Amino acid sequence: MNTVDExxxxxxxxxxxxxxxxxxxxxxxxEVLESxxxxxxxxxxxxxxxxxxxxxxxxxxIIFRVPWIDDNNEVQINRGFRxxxxxxxxxxxxxxxxxxxxxxxxxxxxGFEQTFKNALTGMPIGGGxxxxxxxxxxxxxxxxxxFCQSFMIELHRHIGEYVDVPAGDIGVGAREIGYMFxxxxxxxxxxxxxxxxxxxxxxxxxxxxxEATGFGTVFFVRSMLALKGTxxxxxxxxxxxxxNVAIYAMEKVLSLGGKVIACSDSGGYVVDENGIDLDLIKQxxxxxxxxxxxxxxxxxxxxxxxxxxxxWDVPCDIALPCATQNELHGGxxxxxxxxxxxxxxEGANMPCTPEAVQMFKQAGTLFAPGKAAxxxxxxTSALEMQQNASRDSWSFAKxxxxxxxxxxNIHDACNETAEEYGAPxxxxxxxxxxxxxxxxxAMRAMGVI
Ligand code: GLU
Numbered sequence: 001m002n003t004v005d006e007x008x009x010x011x012x013x014x015x016x017x018x019x020x021x022x023x024x025x026x027x028x029x030x031e032v033l034e035s036x037x038x039x040x041x042x043x044x045x046x047x048x049x050x051x052x053x054x055x056x057x058x059x060x061x062i063i064f065r066v067p068w069i070d071d072n073n074e075v076q077i078n079r080g081f082r083x084x085x086x087x088x089x090x091x092x093x094x095x096x097x098x099x100x101x102x103x104x105x106x107x108x109x110x111g112f113e114q115t116f117k118n119a120l121t122g123m124p125i126g127g128g129x130x131x132x133x134x135x136x137x138x139x140x141x142x143x144x145x146x147f148c149q150s151f152m153i154e155l156h157r158h159i160g161e162y163v164d165v166p167a168g169d170i171g172v173g174a175r176e177i178g179y180m181f182x183x184x185x186x187x188x189x190x191x192x193x194x195x196x197x198x199x200x201x202x203x204x205x206x207x208x209x210x211e212a213t214g215f216g217t218v219f220f221v222r223s224m225l226a227l228k229g230t231x232x233x234x235x236x237x238x239x240x241x242x243x244n245v246a247i248y249a250m251e252k253v254l255s256l257g258g259k260v261i262a263c264s265d266s267g268g269y270v271v272d273e274n275g276i277d278l279d280l281i282k283q284x285x286x287x288x289x290x291x292x293x294x295x296x297x298x299x300x301x302x303x304x305x306x307x308x309x310x311x312w313d314v315p316c317d318i319a320l321p322c323a324t325q326n327e328l329h330g331g332x333x334x335x336x337x338x339x340x341x342x343x344x345x346e347g348a349n350m351p352c353t354p355e356a357v358q359m360f361k362q363a364g365t366l367f368a369p370g371k372a373a374x375x376x377x378x379x380t381s382a383l384e385m386q387q388n389a390s391r392d393s394w395s396f397a398k399x400x401x402x403x404x405x406x407x408x409n410i411h412d413a414c415n416e417t418a419e420e421y422g423a424p425x426x427x428x429x430x431x432x433x434x435x436x437x438x439x440x441x442a443m444r445a446m447g448v449i
Pocket of ligand 1: 094166167375
């Protein structure tokens with residue numbers, strides 16, 4: 001090991017030590033730090049003044065109590081989080097996640113990833129993330145509203161158009177953003193449209209924001225395939241998840257001529273060799289807020305529901321993990337590779353374990369890391385902020401074409417950076433270095449703060 005790698009390993013050991021019991025954050029930090037050896041060897045100034053140590057330490061971490069009253073008149077207590085990770089490039093920006101698995105380590109990993117992802121978009125946004133261990137599953141609309149209001153009663157003092165701009169993530173969509181925006185507006189007596197993104201269209205939301213993460217992931221894959229002289233036409237695709245990211249990834253795959261064979265939710269997966277009926281999935285998930293197991297009864301013959309087991313057992317050319325962190329393990333990667341997968345792109349944040357990523361790399365599978373492949377969502381949030389700032393509202397076509405352009409730029413930046421640093425085709429290295437360099441340049445300019 002050379003001295004640069006030794007230094008990075010020692011920084012990582014400190015990160016692990018002072019963030020004990022936060023394995024997802026360690027995993028995200030390890031992946032980035034292990035990519036930085038070459039860039040720091042070439043530019044020692046990036047590790048001067050403890051810049052790497054500072055980049056691994058959130059600027060601010062807020063943890064708060066969220067009391068609320070359920071439909072049975074019982075008082076419930078949840079924990080709320082906002083980790084304001086890095087504001088070198090702009091106001092903190094990143095989603096809010098409502099899921100029982102949420103803890104400070106999960107939010108920290110997401111905020112860390114977000115910092116580099118946001119840098120890759122080329123937009124003026126820093127990195128942050130928030131959420132709660134609140135479980136929205138099975139809760140009534142009124143319960144969701146009361147929870148969102150209580151959450152915002154605390155959060156409002158920490159955010160603002162020029163301070164920190166939250167959005168959605170798992171468990172938080174337009175409905176929740178609406179309730180939170182309403183309470184923010186009431187508390188501040190200010191219609192500050194740019195304080196949240198992912199808003200409804202009628203009160204300052206952006207067209208194509210809902211579709212952006214999934215569309216963007218598929219645009220990224222299209223660029224990877226194009227470099228290899230191929231495209232989506234006739235390709236078998238498997239997409240895990242059936243939330244916002246998965247649904248619109250499927251939609252774009254279909255419009256580019258691909259075939260979607262399977263998708264999932266936390267209960268299991270459906271396989272439909274005739275091609276997944278996306279309108280039916282939308283009906284089940286977006287309208288009824290139901291379970292994917294309902295698909296088979298509604299669709300009829302030719303499809304099946306698998307309750308236990310892994311969706312990655314379904315043979316495919318392109319795999320898009322769009323559900324959650326660490327959902328695709330080494331064993332799944334082995335199966336996918338044996339089945340001849342060409343490309344894997346992370347629509348979710350960190351869905352592939354480090355072992356799986358390593359296996360794809362060794363097998364020569366095209367692999368797009370989440371911080372590049374799923375950056376289209378937050379990039380379109382930045383476009384929403386632009387529209388809010390100029391009191392404008394763009395057409396779907398204009399917004400989607402900006403998104404497309406941004407995804408092509410991110411793809412090219414990752415690819416060119418990987419080549420520049422002697423690792424052609426390594427999108428993980430390319431994304432980590434390209435994102436890091438932008439944040440590091442801004443931090444250096446601002447001195448030790
Ligand atoms: N939660 C999304 C992400 O992981 C979007 C964040 C945003 O739009 O601010 O990037």
